[in-house]
Amino acid sequence: xxxxxxxxxxxxxxxxxxxxxxxxxxxxxxxxxxxxxxxxxxxxxxxxxxxxxxxxxxxxxxxxxxxxxxxxxxxxxxxxxxxxxxxxxxxxxxxxxxxxxxxxxxxxxxxxxxxxxxxxxxxxxxxxxxxxxxxxxxxxxxxxxxxxxxxxxxxxxxxxxxxxxxxxxxxxxxxxxxxxxxxxxxxxxxxxxxxxxxxxxxxxxxxxxxxxxxxxxxxxxxxxxxxxxxxxxxxxxxxxxxxxxxxxxxxxxxxxxxxxxxxxxxxxxxxxxxxxxxxxxxxxxxxxxxxxxxxxxxxxxx
Amino acid sequence: xxxxxxxxxxxxxxxxxxxxxxxxxxxxxxxxxxxxxxxxxxxxxxxxxxxxxxxxxxxxxxxxxxxxxxxxxxxxxxxxxxxxxxxxxxxxxxxxxxxxxxxxxxxxxxxxxxxxxxxxxxxxxxxxxxxxxxxxxxxxxxxxxxxxxxxxxxxxxxxxxxxxxxxxxxxxxxxxxxxxxxxxxxxxxxxxxxxxxxxxxxxxxxxxxxxxxxxxxxxxxxxxxxxxxxxxxxxxxxxxxxxxxxxxxxxxxxxxxxxxxxxxxxxxxxxxxxxxxxxxxxxxxxxxxxxxxxxxxxxxxxxxxxxxxxxxxxxx
Numbered sequence: 001x002x003x004x005x006x007x008x009x010x011x012x013x014x015x016x017x018x019x020x021x022x023x024x025x026x027x028x029x030x031x032x033x034x035x036x037x038x039x040x041x042x043x044x045x046x047x048x049x050x051x052x053x054x055x056x057x058x059x060x061x062x063x064x065x066x067x068x069x070x071x072x073x074x075x076x077x078x079x080x081x082x083x084x085x086x087x088x089x090x091x092x093x094x095x096x097x098x099x100x101x102x103x104x105x106x107x108x109x110x111x112x113x114x115x116x117x118x119x120x121x122x123x124x125x126x127x128x129x130x131x132x133x134x135x136x137x138x139x140x141x142x143x144x145x146x147x148x149x150x151x152x153x154x155x156x157x158x159x160x161x162x163x164x165x166x167x168x169x170x171x172x173x174x175x176x177x178x179x180x181x182x183x184x185x186x187x188x189x190x191x192x193x194x195x196x197x198x199x200x201x202x203x204x205x206x207x208x209x210x211x212x213x214x215x216x217x218x219x220x221x222x223x224x225x226x227x228x229x230x231x232x233x234x235x236x237x238x239x240x241x242x243x244x245x246x247x248x249x250x251x252x253x254x255x256x257x258x259x260x261x262x263x264x265x266x267x268x269x270x271x272x273x274x275x276x277x278x279x280x281x282x283x284x285x286x287x288x289x290x291x292x293x294x295x296x297x298x299x300x301x302x
Numbered sequence: 303x304x305x306x307x308x309x310x311x312x313x314x315x316x317x318x319x320x321x322x323x324x325x326x327x328x329x330x331x332x333x334x335x336x337x338x339x340x341x342x343x344x345x346x347x348x349x350x351x352x353x354x355x356x357x358x359x360x361x362x363x364x365x366x367x368x369x370x371x372x373x374x375x376x377x378x379x380x381x382x383x384x385x386x387x388x389x390x391x392x393x394x395x396x397x398x399x400x401x402x403x404x405x406x407x408x409x410x411x412x413x414x415x416x417x418x419x420x421x422x423x424x425x426x427x428x429x430x431x432x433x434x435x436x437x438x439x440x441x442x443x444x445x446x447x448x449x450x451x452x453x454x455x456x457x458x459x460x461x462x463x464x465x466x467x468x469x470x471x472x473x474x475x476x477x478x479x480x481x482x483x484x485x486x487x488x489x490x491x492x493x494x495x496x497x498x499x500x501x502x503x504x505x506x507x508x509x510x511x512x513x514x515x516x517x518x519x520x521x522x523x524x525x526x527x528x529x530x531x532x533x534x535x536x537x538x539x540x541x542x543x544x545x546x547x548x549x550x551x552x553x554x555x556x557x558x559x560x561x562x563x564x565x566x567x568x569x570x571x572x573x574x575x576x577x578x579x580x581x582x583x584x585x586x587x588x589x590x591x592x593x594x595x596x597x598x599x600x601x602x603x604x605x606x607x608x609x610x611x612x613x614x615x616x617x618x
Contacts, residue, residue: 140320147556155578274450282445
């Protein structure tokens with residue numbers, strides 16, 4: 001019976017965290033062997049990053065260059081992903097779109113993670129009344145549906161790629177603050193923190209040198225998982241007209257606007273930008289799952 | 303149990319109040335573009351018009367005063383009037399509410415119908431081809447943005463079947479068949495994303511439960527594998543699944559904003575987007591509060607049902 005064998009396999013397969021230092025490539029190989037799907041994710045992420053950085057070298061034309069004579073051409077050797085309603089090369093626009101998705105995805109997660117982790121660290125470490133107030137504040141931010149919150153903030157501060165960063169970071173921040181706080185609550189009670197206090201270390205030193213290093217695993221796991229979500233929120237904002245504005249291509253705004261009217265006759269307009277989002281988010285999700293399995297075996301399979 | 307319910311209810315009050323402050327503060331950080339937008343529509347903008355209009359909507363009062371008036375009105379059940387259309391927000395909500403509720407309930411049904419069986423089968427045949435297929439299906443559901451799935455669905459429904467989403471909305475009481483025809487596709491799109499989350503949760507909790515001693519005992523007694531999973535394991539694995547469904551409601555409501563817009567459904571989500579587009583802040587304010595109260599209320603219900611199902615939580 002498949003069930004009983006599954007149980008033993010799981011108990012034996014506890015992965016060790018990658019060792020730092022000069023052995024990084026063997027650590028990477030070990031990671032790839034243990035998590036083939038995670039390695040695939042990492043590879044796709046790498047590919048996307050390369051595409052974003054070297055976009056001008058990888059594409060035949062500019063992303064906003066219209067060519068009225070070549071409107072709505074299907075995928076071909078000249079236009080791999082076809083052309084849109086004003087003759088722009090869809091492949092070029094998808095490659096350039098990677099820039100916005102990755103920039104916004106990574107910046108928002110770094111920002112949301114840093115702010116969230118700082119709040120969680122301080123709030124969990126000191127606890128008491130301030131902690132209580134912070135927790136209720138986070139409750140109220142989290143009780144607004146994430147996309148709605150991002151939309152409202154984006155509408156208040158205005159359109160544009162840069163302006164999507166703060167709203168998305170705001171959605172990510174409370175989740176991080178929560179997780180870091182609960183991790184801090186456990187670490188705070190440990191013997192080595194007590195030891196540090198005994199030898200006279202101040203609160204700041206204990207927080208940064210003793211508590212923080214012990215809660216980095218959940219922070220990194222969450223960050224890897226949230227990049228995918230952040231990319232989806234950015235695409236949603238651009239799709240709804242509150243993010244990156246045309247003619248600058250983003251995967252979200254390519255699926256919106258006047259192009260929608262032509263999707264029935266030119267389905268490639270709907271297909272490729274969406275595939276790009278899905279592939280990228282999938283890659284970050286696979287990578288996140290693998291990192292979680294590696295660093296936190298208790299959560300394996302979740 | 304009663305003290306537990308009471309404690310949870312008291313907990314919810316400051317959260318709702320804080321959210322109202324947050325929303326109000328957020329929307330009043332920027333000066334009243336609404337008025338300018340509305341007057342610009344009418345052509346001539348005289349400074350005296352602006353002053354008069356600000357007075358009409360109470361925007362010339364101090365912020366704490368405005369906040370007090372707003373909260374006071376909400377407590378009396380009056381959400382105010384849209385600045386852009388002048389329509390009573392209560393009336394708009396009465397029309398939009400049933401659409402979103404129906405969409406969300408249908409989406410949840412689809413999500414459970416998709417997620418639970420696949421999760422159970424995946425866990426039962428862990429490591430097999432079926433398991434991998436199920437997991438790929440789920441992780442794709444997590445990765446594909448719902449507006450893309452919706453766009454593809456609409457595009458290919460039109461190409462293959464010549465079906466396009468109807469532009470005018472029919473309520474269930476008006477015309478049940480037309481109503482379902484309109485709602486099934488959008489609900490399926492949202493349900494797929496939800497089903498993916500439910501599938502992963504079902505699979506992982508079931509795998510955990512299958513490791514328990516009582517499952518081994520049940521097997522040792524000679525109970526068939528299907529009965530062990532369904533009667534013994536799934537019962538205990540279903541609790542976290544219930545919790546995650548509650549948490550997913552916020553995601554569903556967020557998704558409704560996009561899906562309702564794509565499928566031309568006059569629900570709360572589309573109303574919210576209209577409010578944002580026209581900077582109709584009273585409307586946006588009211589809708590954010592409605593969404594928040596739905597989310598907090600659901601979380602409360604989930605917590606209560608959890609406490610009811612698992613006595614350990616009640617007395618902790």
